Amino acid sequence: MAGGRRRVLVIEDDPETAEQLVESLSTSGYQVDLAVNGDEGLDRGRSADYAVMTIDRMLPGIDGIAVIRRLREDGIVTPALIISALGEIDDRVRGLRAGGDDYLVKPFAFAELLARVEALARRSATVVKETVLRVGDLELDLVSRTVQRGGREIELLPREFQVLEYLVRNEGQVVPRAMLLQHVWDLHFDPTTNIIDVYVGRVRRKVDGQQAYPLIHTVRGVGFCIRAPG
Amino acid sequence: MFALFAYVYWSTASFVRSRSDGVIAAAHAVLRQAYDTGGRGGLTAAIAQRSADDRSEGGFYLLADPSFAPVAGNLEIWPPALKDAGGWSNFSARDGQPGAADAPLLRGKSETLPDGYHLLVGRNIDDLEEFAQKIRAALVWAIALTFVIGAFASVFVTRRTVGRIEAINTTSRAIMQSGLGERIPLRGTRDEWDQLAENLNQMLDRIEGLMGEVKQVTDNVAHDLRTPLARMRGRLEKAHARPRDGEHDQSLIGDTMADLDAVLRMFASLTRISQIEANDRIAGFRPVDLADIAREVVELFDAAAEEKGGHLGVVADRQVLVTGDRDLLFDAVANLVDNAIKHGREAGAVTVEVSQDDTGTVVSVADDGPGIPADECQHVFKRFYRLERSRRTPGNGLGLSLVAAVARLHGATIEMADNAPGLKFRLRFPSADAPWLAEPDRTGT
Numbered sequence: 001m002a003g004g005r006r007r008v009l010v011i012e013d014d015p016e017t018a019e020q021l022v023e024s025l026s027t028s029g030y031q032v033d034l035a036v037n038g039d040e041g042l043d044r045g046r047s048a049d050y051a052v053m054t055i056d057r058m059l060p061g062i063d064g065i066a067v068i069r070r071l072r073e074d075g076i077v078t079p080a081l082i083i084s085a086l087g088e089i090d091d092r093v094r095g096l097r098a099g100g101d102d103y104l105v106k107p108f109a110f111a112e113l114l115a116r117v118e119a120l121a122r123r124s125a126t127v128v129k130e131t132v133l134r135v136g137d138l139e140l141d142l143v144s145r146t147v148q149r150g151g152r153e154i155e156l157l158p159r160e161f162q163v164l165e166y167l168v169r170n171e172g173q174v175v176p177r178a179m180l181l182q183h184v185w186d187l188h189f190d191p192t193t194n195i196i197d198v199y200v201g202r203v204r205r206k207v208d209g210q211q212a213y214p215l216i217h218t219v220r221g222v223g224f225c226i227r228a229p230g
Numbered sequence: 231m232f233a234l235f236a237y238v239y240w241s242t243a244s245f246v247r248s249r250s251d252g253v254i255a256a257a258h259a260v261l262r263q264a265y266d267t268g269g270r271g272g273l274t275a276a277i278a279q280r281s282a283d284d285r286s287e288g289g290f291y292l293l294a295d296p297s298f299a300p301v302a303g304n305l306e307i308w309p310p311a312l313k314d315a316g317g318w319s320n321f322s323a324r325d326g327q328p329g330a331a332d333a334p335l336l337r338g339k340s341e342t343l344p345d346g347y348h349l350l351v352g353r354n355i356d357d358l359e360e361f362a363q364k365i366r367a368a369l370v371w372a373i374a375l376t377f378v379i380g381a382f383a384s385v386f387v388t389r390r391t392v393g394r395i396e397a398i399n400t401t402s403r404a405i406m407q408s409g410l411g412e413r414i415p416l417r418g419t420r421d422e423w424d425q426l427a428e429n430l431n432q433m434l435d436r437i438e439g440l441m442g443e444v445k446q447v448t449d450n451v452a453h454d455l456r457t458p459l460a461r462m463r464g465r466l467e468k469a470h471a472r473p474r475d476g477e478h479d480q481s482l483i484g485d486t487m488a489d490l491d492a493v494l495r496m497f498a499s500l501t502r503i504s505q506i507e508a509n510d511r512i513a514g515f516r517p518v519d520l521a522d523i524a525r526e527v528v529e530l531f532d533a534a535a536e537e538k539g540g541h542l543g544v545v546a547d548r549q550v551l552v553t554g555d556r557d558l559l560f561d562a563v564a565n566l567v568d569n570a571i572k573h574g575r576e577a578g579a580v581t582v583e584v585s586q587d588d589t590g591t592v593v594s595v596a597d598d599g600p601g602i603p604a605d606e607c608q609h610v611f612k613r614f615y616r617l618e619r620s621r622r623t624p625g626n627g628l629g630l631s632l633v634a635a636v637a638r639l640h641g642a643t644i645e646m647a648d649n650a651p652g653l654k655f656r657l658r659f660p661s662a663d664a665p666w667l668a669e670p671d672r673t674g675t
Contacts (some may be wrong), residue, residue, distance in 0.1 A: 111630065185530070193568045195534060199534075202536070
């Protein structure tokens with residue numbers, strides 16, 4: 001990805017949260033600019049080309065939703081991740097309607113934040129049309145919907161294939177449970193049970209069982225990640 | 231009321247008058263006939279006979295010659311006012327009645343006969359006037375009495391009303407000051423005031439019940455939050471006192487994060503339930519296929535059932551549409567299935583069934599496990615309620631509250647039945663032609 005694409009704008013008024021955001025995004029290889037209120041966020045958002053911006057819902061002065069709305073009115077389409085402590089469904093809808101692209105409720109795991117920022121950053125990058133996806137010795141044929149590992153076919157149910165495909169498309173990234181539920185099942189809520197873990201567990205048994213090394217990893221408290229060793 | 235009284239007076243008086251006029255006209259006609267058949271002699275005889283008979287009934291007869299000099303009858307003179315005009319008239323005349331102080335008021339019909347003589351037939355209408363006066367007096371009294379009674383009644387009703395309002399006010403003030411224990415006293419009269427008081431009391435009961443539930447929930451939240459928080463604190467405290475140890479610290483941090491996640495999930499569930507109860511998701515209702523949802527839930531939970539060595543089946547062949555929120559319905563069915571797998575028999579069978587008939591749509595989730603003791607059935611929908619034997623299985627006791635909230639939002643009822651063996655939950659949705667479900671587009675999902 002181009003260097004300019006990795007620039008992230010963080011608009012957050014709470015100093016400690018801001019510091020944590022900047023630190024975790026910087027560690028993941030982003031160049032991070034911080035704005036501590038809505039006005040500063042507007043200025044920065046208008047002046048530079050960011051790959052993604054994260055916006056706190058409640059800001060002193062202009063609030064987060066107004067910031068997004070004004071930036072959108074100015075024709076700035078930088079993907080925006082709204083971070084809110086409110087979490088009410090209609091608040092989420094309001095945020096997305098104002099032009100936000102994703103919504104994250106406080107408190108959140110930083111791995112989840114990174115996964116969502118990464119997904120938004122990739123959204124603005126060019127999507128390459130591929131028909132075969134590979135991770136290590138795993139091979140997904142998107143046309144015939146078949147999976148092979150080390151040349152041997154793995155039987156997957158259609159939904160299991162979708163889960164694996166989503167993980168592979170986000171190779172090396174942590175995929176939070178809620179994102180998986182959202183993209184594979186089109187359900188928009190955090191499951192209160194461990195059902196996603198059980199489901200992914202079965203996919204993992206099929207994919208990683210009796211293999212030299214595991215590909216699918218559980219990231220505790222967040223979700224899953226597929227990556228080749230080394 | 232005045233109009234009514236005036237009408238009563240007017241119609242009574244005019245009825246009596248017209249009867250009196252009828253009597254006069256009849257007498258006149260008889261005399262005239264006597265004249266026509268018997269000439270003046272016959273008329274004179276008839277008058278004499280009538281004067282003798284009818285005297286007491288107030289009849290007056292007079293035959294006068296062309297110069298108005300009386301010829302026969304019981305009036306002494308021809309009334310001067312009647313000399314010019316024939317027909318009907320009222321007049322005053324002395325009738326020579328002994329003891330009559332004033333000349334009575336008469337009404338009569340006069341006529342000039344073909345031979346120039348004059349005939350007058352009349353009646354004393356003093357009685358009539360008296361009668362009319364009596365009616366007038368009676369009516370005036372009635373009006374006066376009505377006023378007095380009305381005044382008393384309105385004072386009584388007003389005082390009673392104010393009294394009842396004051397009772398309600400007193401109770402309201404007492405509630406504001408000391409709490410929801412007070413109730414508005416009933417008078418046992420079953421009138422509107424009692425009904426109002428009863429409704430207000432029922433409202434207070436409901437509020438008190440809800441407050442109790444809220445308190446219960448708050449207590450439970452406090453308890454359920456304190457437990458993991460205390461665990462975390464203790465763990466951190468111990469770790470803090472110990473020298474750092476990479477591997478040990480790693481697992482400690484992992485455990486603590488898992489505990490925190492449980493706390494956050496509980497929060498998420500609670501806010502979800504209260505959002506659902508706030509009803510603001512109805513706006514987003516769409517036609518959704520319950521059979522489709524049931525199949526997807528079963529597919530998702532198949533792995534979990536398999537893990538327990540059991541079987542999860544679904545009976546949902548044809549499309550069954552209801553209007554609702556897919557996420558919430560999925561979550562509700564998922565919670566029921568999750569419960570059935572967790573609390574059902576080890577290696578047991580769980581069946582999800584979707585059916586539809588004239589009375590509505592039913593989604594049922596049945597297991598073949600130990601079921602729920604009858605005395606605990608009513609509690610399971612309460613927030614944080616957990617059966618004693620389930621304390622050790624994972625969960626926070628919010629699942630069925632969420633299912634109940636989703637059901638309420640969709641106008642559905644939730645029932646528990648004995649599956650002999652096991653437990654069966656039924657979500658019963660109202661018939662699709664219920665008015666609130668009317669939805670112009672029933673094709674998409």
